Amino acid sequence: MVSHKVLEFGDDGYKLPAQARAPRSVRKKRIYEKKIPGDDKMCAIDLLATVAGSLLLESESSVNAGGDKCVVVVQNTVKKEFPAEENPVKVALPYSEDNPYQRSPRLFDNGQCGFSSVITNPNHLLVGDKVEKEVQGFSSLGGSDSCEVRNFSKNLNPGVNGDVKPDIVASIGSNSSTEVGACGNGSPNGSRDDVNLFSRNDDDENFSGYIRPRMNRPVPRIGDRRIRKILASRHWKGDAKPWYCSKRSYYLHHHQRSYPIKKRKYFDSISDSNSDDYRLQGKTRSRTISSMKSRNASFVSRDHRVRLRIKSFRVPELFIEIPETATVGSLKRMVMEAVTTILGDGLRVGLMVQGKKVRDDSKTLLQTGISEENNHLDSLGFCLEPSLETTPQPLSSSYLSEHACDDLTLCHDNALDSSHQPAAPSPADSFGKLGTTDHSRALIPVVSAAMLAPRPPNRKFKRTEQQLAAQRRIRRPFSVTEVEALVQAVEHLGTGRWRDVKVRAFEDADHRTYVDLKDKWKTLVHTARISPQQRRGEPVPQELLDRVLKAHAYWSQHLMHQLQTEPPSSQVEALI
DNA sequence: ATTAGGG
DNA sequence: CCCTAAT
Known part of the structure; x- marks a missing residue:
């Protein structure tokens, strides 16, 4: 039996703590969040x-x-x-x-x-x-x-x-x-x-998860969403490989250490499986x-x-x-x-x-x-x-x-x-x-x-405090990949259509709500405006930050046109 | 359900 | 990220 107890990071480079908060019962299911039928139903x-x-x-x-x-x-x-x-x-x-x-x-x-x-x-x-x-x-x-x-x-x-x-x-x-x-x-x-x-290792599966912003990458549509995700994950696995190692080491050296002591215990207790891995969920749950x-x-x-x-x-x-x-x-x-x-x-x-x-x-x-x-x-x-x-x-x-x-x-x-x-x-x-x-x-x-x-x-x-902490959703820093996807989506859709941004670029990232995306954009704009020395976390390529500012400026000027329509592709190109 | 903005 | 007010 092999247990995944060693700290590992998914391709997107960050670890998911054990106590990610579940949606409060009060919270409504997001509309773009599919439900697995019969999942939490009991006869x-x-x-x-x-x-x-x-x-x-x-x-x-x-x-x-x-x-x-x-x-x-x-x-x-x-x-x-x-x-x-x-x-x-x-x-x-x-x-x-x-x-x-x-x-x-x-x-x-x-x-x-x-x-x-x-x-x-x-x-x-x-x-x-x-x-x-x-x-x-x-x-x-x-x-x-x-x-x-x-x-x-x-x-x-x-x-x-x-x-x-x-x-x-x-x-x-x-x-x-x-x-x-x-x-x-x-x-x-x-x-x-x-x-x-007890647990056993599943040889057939690895449990790294992948954030997969859709960006412009078409995903084969298969009936079962989970299957789609699996394919997506595998598809991305190859793409992600090149930066996997560096990402991982980055987080090992920076992120883990930067976590407050209070939270670090999470890391110790988490298994290696990344909660972004969709494959795992159905199984264990139904079991x-x-x-x-x-x-x-x-x-x-x-x-x-x-x-x-x-x-x-x-x-x-x-x-x-x-x-x-x-x-x-x-x-x-x-x-x-x-x-x-x-x-x-x-x-x-x-x-x-x-x-x-x-x-x-x-x-x-x-x-x-x-x-x-x-x-x-x-x-x-x-x-x-x-x-x-x-x-x-x-x-x-x-x-x-x-x-x-x-x-x-x-x-x-x-x-x-x-x-x-x-x-x-x-x-x-x-x-x-x-x-x-x-x-x-x-x-x-x-x-x-x-x-x-x-x-x-x-x-x-x-x-x-503990209870509140347990309630709080776990922090999931945006990867550069995600930022890229977000920037691109905003360039096209503007800053007032986060729902669309979500659907367009993060539909398969269930943990990213449109509010999250909006918040991220907010911080991105802020990050872009401050000096690189003041920035924290995984560095965002300056190129992206420039695009952030540019897009932000553009959409600030074109709020009226923001209604429902994307700007002409030419302008978008120019924007980028 | 979404959006916008403060915390 | 959270929470809320306002749509």
Whole structure:
């Protein structure tokens, strides 16, 4: 097995750090960014089967919560303290004497940092400290060996069938008391044995990536974009060779060293694979997804470098309150229906490595740190999140789903926080309850209108520098080749049509947005105006800088003509 | 979704 | 690169 751990640079000469930020969920996919169909989709049925299968009544206990009901804890949990007044449950629930759901058990979320749902008797309303108490009680059951990862964002409509938006973190491995990822630092080593993950070298492929500005080079159009890219890469490989070595050495000597110490760790942990390599992406991604499709799936395929075995997903912490007189069968049914409801709205998979969400689907596993050598398996975690595609429209829906991931991270930080400040709950997202119409049959989400209000910013969980850094897209200096392509495009299109510039010259460079190009042009103009001594980074040929100034001047004069039309080629020629 | 400009 | 305001 050969692992690419040595620093290497693609033909375009720069290294891509491991933690390139994925597009935030908020960010819309760029229109020119093609999606690979079915990529991050999971079959809800599979998930349901999976989760349902792994649903375990790990600790079961009767808690005298008053009346004739008993409470069952479905999973271990570490108690999260939080101020009662911030407990969303305290918000008055739409319950009244004539509430149609009164006669039915209901299930709701207590608003803890993560998922926790309770099925209570009718007429029983948990409020503030009450919930706090019960939670405390449960936590003792779970012991200290487990930190349950949970986050269950619900979007519920008052009084009617609503949407349940689960954000479930699944555990990897068979150690049922160990959670990995989001909240889970409880048992750092617990999952190791249960996650098989190793890499092998693929002889057939090399993983250098190539930025390939299209410039005027026609690319053979084949249906599959990826294929096209592969061809493009190979095509360029030859062209790029001549300057590969010098580029590489340049970056070794200058760029790597010039990186802030803080960031340099990236380099150490990155694999050699360049994230610009399109070839790698489909493979690893689909592998990860598919491996999660079946419970206890084992992957023994030799065709992939990384093999993951995910024993099962785990449902979030789940509290159930049910009358003692209820039958075991009804309890089972209730749990099943609850899970079904949770999963009903469609899910997608989230990946966490060392407590940090990996949002960028285009990152390779190696870049993410998922490799045999540099594995972070201790903190490798998958979670189920509300599927954005399937996400229903109701008001808070988008809000909740957008922040579901953040909550996980926040939970994690809190779990790690020794000071253990009262964990501010996420008032809105974790709050909700499920009711049943006819005696533990269909679960009907119910929610108060207060839930629909946007969640106030949580100051206690201000994003840390690290988090912000992780969010930030990685810096990718423009290569001379790219600059050349950019200059040429601007010469033709002007400085106000960055979208066109993007399509024209950088369509295949997915990491270059038109904003990036615009910004680069801005800096290019600036660079061209300052003395060579003040310039930093890879030197841009003076010839190009001259063209930059020339084009900039030209288009400054011809703003009116910039509408839609290119200047006569003669002028362009003259421009160049 | 794009553009423009400040940070 | 990020973030925003304005289109």
